Amino acid sequence: MSTTTNCVPLPLASIPQLGYDDYAQAVAGALADGGTLLAVLADPSSTTGRHKLYAVVGGRNRMLSAFGTRVDNRFPSLTPILPQFHLFERELAEQLGVIPEGHPWLKPVRFHRLWHGETDVWGRDPRNHPLVGEMEYFAVTGDEIHEVGVGPVHAGVIEPGHFRFQCFGEQVLHLEISLGYQHRGIEPGLIEAPSMKTMARIETMAGDTTIGHGLAHCRLFEGLAGSEVSARAAAVRSVALELERLANHVGDIGALAGDVGFLPTASFCGRLRGDYLNMTARICGSRFGRGLTRPGGVLFDIDQEMADELLASLDQMTEHTRGAIDLFFNAPSVLGRLERTGRVRREDAVALGLTGVAGRACGLDCDVRRLYPLRSDKKQAVPEILGAQGDVFARALVRRREIEASLAQIKASLVALPSGKTMAPVGRPAADSLIVSLVEGWRGRIAHLGLTGRDGGLRRYKVVDPSFFNWSGLAMALRNEQISDFPLCNKSFNLSYCGFDL
Amino acid sequence: MLSHLLPHLILLLLLSPLLTGIITRTKAVIAGRRGAPLLQLYFDLAKLFRKGMVVSSTTTWVFRAGPVAGLVVPVLASLFIPFGGIRAPFSFNGDLVLFVYLFALARFFTVLAALDTGSSFEGMGAAREATFACLAEPTVFVIFIVLARVSGSLTLDAMLSSLQSHIGHPAAGVPLLLAAVCLFVVVLAENCRIPFDDPNTHLELTMIHEVMVLDHSGPDLALILYGAAMKFFVMGALLVSFFLPPQPTDIVTETTAFVGAMLLLAVAVGLVESAMARLRLIRVPQLLVGTSLLSCFALVLLLR
Numbered sequence: 001m002s003t004t005t006n007c008v009p010l011p012l013a014s015i016p017q018l019g020y021d022d023y024a025q026a027v028a029g030a031l032a033d034g035g036t037l038l039a040v041l042a043d044p045s046s047t048t049g050r051h052k053l054y055a056v057v058g059g060r061n062r063m064l065s066a067f068g069t070r071v072d073n074r075f076p077s078l079t080p081i082l083p084q085f086h087l088f089e090r091e092l093a094e095q096l097g098v099i100p101e102g103h104p105w106l107k108p109v110r111f112h113r114l115w116h117g118e119t120d121v122w123g124r125d126p127r128n129h130p131l132v133g134e135m136e137y138f139a140v141t142g143d144e145i146h147e148v149g150v151g152p153v154h155a156g157v158i159e160p161g162h163f164r165f166q167c168f169g170e171q172v173l174h175l176e177i178s179l180g181y182q183h184r185g186i187e188p189g190l191i192e193a194p195s196m197k198t199m200a201r202i203e204t205m206a207g208d209t210t211i212g213h214g215l216a217h218c219r220l221f222e223g224l225a226g227s228e229v230s231a232r233a234a235a236v237r238s239v240a241l242e243l244e245r246l247a248n249h250v251g252d253i254g255a256l257a258g259d260v261g262f263l264p265t266a267s268f269c270g271r272l273r274g275d276y277l278n279m280t281a282r283i284c285g286s287r288f289g290r291g292l293t294r295p296g297g298v299l300f301d302i303d304q305e306m307a308d309e310l311l312a313s314l315d316q317m318t319e320h321t322r323g324a325i326d327l328f329f330n331a332p333s334v335l336g337r338l339e340r341t342g343r344v345r346r347e348d349a350v351a352l353g354l355t356g357v358a359g360r361a362c363g364l365d366c367d368v369r370r371l372y373p374l375r376s377d378k379k380q381a382v383p384e385i386l387g388a389q390g391d392v393f394a395r396a397l398v399r400r401r402e403i404e405a406s407l408a409q410i411k412a413s414l415v416a417l418p419s420g421k422t423m424a425p426v427g428r429p430a431a432d433s434l435i436v437s438l439v440e441g442w443r444g445r446i447a448h449l450g451l452t453g454r455d456g457g458l459r460r461y462k463v464v465d466p467s468f469f470n471w472s473g474l475a476m477a478l479r480n481e482q483i484s485d486f487p488l489c490n491k492s493f494n495l496s497y498c499g500f501d502l
Numbered sequence: 503m504l505s506h507l508l509p510h511l512i513l514l515l516l517l518s519p520l521l522t523g524i525i526t527r528t529k530a531v532i533a534g535r536r537g538a539p540l541l542q543l544y545f546d547l548a549k550l551f552r553k554g555m556v557v558s559s560t561t562t563w564v565f566r567a568g569p570v571a572g573l574v575v576p577v578l579a580s581l582f583i584p585f586g587g588i589r590a591p592f593s594f595n596g597d598l599v600l601f602v603y604l605f606a607l608a609r610f611f612t613v614l615a616a617l618d619t620g621s622s623f624e625g626m627g628a629a630r631e632a633t634f635a636c637l638a639e640p641t642v643f644v645i646f647i648v649l650a651r652v653s654g655s656l657t658l659d660a661m662l663s664s665l666q667s668h669i670g671h672p673a674a675g676v677p678l679l680l681a682a683v684c685l686f687v688v689v690l691a692e693n694c695r696i697p698f699d700d701p702n703t704h705l706e707l708t709m710i711h712e713v714m715v716l717d718h719s720g721p722d723l724a725l726i727l728y729g730a731a732m733k734f735f736v737m738g739a740l741l742v743s744f745f746l747p748p749q750p751t752d753i754v755t756e757t758t759a760f761v762g763a764m765l766l767l768a769v770a771v772g773l774v775e776s777a778m779a780r781l782r783l784i785r786v787p788q789l790l791v792g793t794s795l796l797s798c799f800a801l802v803l804l805l806r
Contacts (some may be wrong), residue, residue, distance in 0.1 A: 146622060146625075147622070148622045149622070150706065150707065155704040155705065155706050156704055156705070169629075170630075170783065170784070257779075259703075259705065259708075260779035260780050261696045261697070261700040261702075261703070261775070261779050261780035262778070262780075263529055263532065263533045263775065263776050264532060264533050264776060266533070267533035267534055267535055268533070271534075331777075331778065331779060333697065333778040333779040333780075333781070334778075334779040336779075336781075336782070336785075337780065337781070341782070482782065482783055482784055483626070483707050484782075484783040485708075485782065485783075486707050486708075487705040487707055487708055488708075
C-alpha cells in the first residue's frame, strides 16, 4: 500500500504489487478501518494474460491509499465479502473479459463489447453489438408475484433506463435496475492526448454536473503537472460549483414537491432553478456552465460589476428559495408523505458505498470537501450536514441544509474575490503516475483517476460518477416499499443515467 | 318532468368541462402561474374528436366499451338529480340505489377495459380503483340514508330539493353538515383529485384512474375526459344542493345560484389541491374508512 492525497500524483513504482490474497486482505483491512472504495481500475499496458489491477481506497486524515495486484483471466471475486466491489468487478469482466469467480450476480454493466479481444464472459456474439438490457434478470416466482417493467422509454422527459420490479401486490420485493442505454465510450475516448474534444466530452459526461466533472478533470491535469491555479480562478470555480449545487438541489426539491402533488413549491422551485442556472449563464454564457473550467483556471472572470449584480440577485433569490422550501417542509401532508418512505439502512449504505446526498442522508460523513480537501484549499468551513433515517425526508432535508450552506459560501466568495489572473499555464504531467482527483459535486463524490505513461500521456482515464454507487442504493430503498412510491424515491436520489453509462 | 330534460342536459353537457378549467386555473393562480385557458378542456375535446385512434390488437370490444360507458353513465345518472331550480327529469322511489350502481357499472367497464390491454400498469390501476371504490361506497349509502331520514323521501329529487329547509335546524343541520363533509371527500376520491390521485401526474406507477386509460387515444380518450368532467359535475351537483338558498324563488335565480355554487365548488377543489400533497397510496383506504365512520356518526346523531 502507498498513500497520497487528493490530486497529488503517486508514482506507479511506489505502489507495491501484492499477491492477490494479500491485496484482498489489505483492501478489506482499509475498508474495515472506515475507508471507502473509490475506484478499481486495470492498467491497460497488460492486455493479454495477466492484468494489473489497482484499487484506491479513501481513508482517514485525507489519505488515499492505492493497492496493486496482478490477476489472471480468473480470480476470486471480492464481492461476497466486500459488496462495494460488485459493480467494479462486473465492469472489469465486461471491459477485459476476466471472470471474477464467485461473483453473486455477474452481469453486464453497460452492454458494450470487450475492449480487446473477441468472445466475452457471457459468450455474446461480438459481431452484433450486444443488445442493451439483454441479460438474465432476477425473478421471484410464485402464483401471486407479478413483474412490472418500466422503461427504457418513460412517460416523462427523462433519460433511458430499465427498471424491473418483482411485486407482491403493491409491495416491491425486489427492484433491478438495468442501464447502459447511453454508453458512449467516454473513458477510452479520453486516453488520447488532450484535444478540443476532451473538455466537450468531460462537460457532457453528465450534463447536470458539467462544472463538477469539468473541475475534477482540470484538477487532475493540474495535479499531474504540480501546478496550482490562481486564487481568483479557484474562487470563480467554487462559485460555479455551488451555483450548480443550488440549481440542482432547488430543482430536486421542486421535483419532489411535484411528485407528491404539492403544487406551490413545485412551481416556485421550477422557476428558481432557472434563475440559478441563469446566474451561471451570466458568468460564462452557458446555463450549465459549459466552457467555464479549463486546466489552468477558468475562461471567464467575474468582474466587480458582475459580482455586485450576482450578490444583489442572490439576496432576493435567497428569500424566495427559503419561502418555497419552508412552505414544503411546513406542510403536514408533505411530511407524512416523505417520512419513512424509501429507507436505506445505514449498514446497507456503508456496504454499497453510498455517497453524496444519499450517503449523508443515512448519516455517512462522505463529503469530499471535508474529508479530502486540496492542499491549496484554504480552511473553508464546510459544515457537516447529515441526515439520520435514510428516508426520502432525510434526503430532502440534507438538500435543504446544503442549499443554505451553498448560498452562504457563494456570498462569501463573491464579497471577497481575490485579485489575480484567471488562467495560469499548466506544466508537463508527471510520468508513470496514478492520480486521483476528487470533487464533491452536487450529487456526491466525483472521482477522476488517471494513469500516465512514460511520456506523461494518459494511458487510462477512469471516471466514477456518484451515480455509479447510488443506483444500488435506490434499489435497496425500494425493498418492501410500495411500488407507487418508486417515483418519489427515484426523485429523492435523482441519479444520472449518462453519468453511469459513460 | 320531461320538460326539464332539455335544460338539464344542456347545463350538464355544456358546463361540465368548464369546471375542470376552473380547478386547473385556481391551482395555477395559487402556484403563481398564469395557467391554461379556462376553456382548455373544450379545445382538447374538439382536438381529440378529430384525431385517429390507435387500438392494441390484443384488445376486444370491451376495450371500446369502457369509454362509452364512462360517457353514458354520468348523463343517465344526472337525470335523477335536480340542478338547482331544474328538477330531476326522472324520479322514482329508490332511484338512489340506481344512481350509485350506475357509477359502479361505469367503473366495472373502465376496469375491464384496463384489464383487457394486459398491461401490468393498467392491471395495477384497475386493482387500486376497485379497492378504493369499494371503500367509498358505504359512505355514499350512509349519506343517502341520512338524507332520506331528514327529508322523509326515497327519491333523490325530493331528498335533494328539500335539504335547504332542513339544514338550518340544529337537529338535522349538524348531521347534514357532517354528511356534506363526507360527500366532499367522496367527490375528491371518486373524481381522482388530490389527495387521492393526482390528475396531472404522468408517473405510471403512482396513478390510479389515469393509468387505466393510458391505452386509449383520440375520440376514445375524448369520451373518457368528457365523461370524467360530467361525473364531477353530477357528483358536485349532489354536494351543492346542500347549500342552495332555502326559499324557492323563480327558476332563473335558482339556476344561477346553482351554477354559481358549482363554480365555487370547483374553486374549493382547486384550493384543496394547492394546499396539500397526495396521500401515500397505502393511506387512502384509511381515509375512506374514516369518512365511512364519520357518516355513520352523522346517522347516529340524527337517530338519537
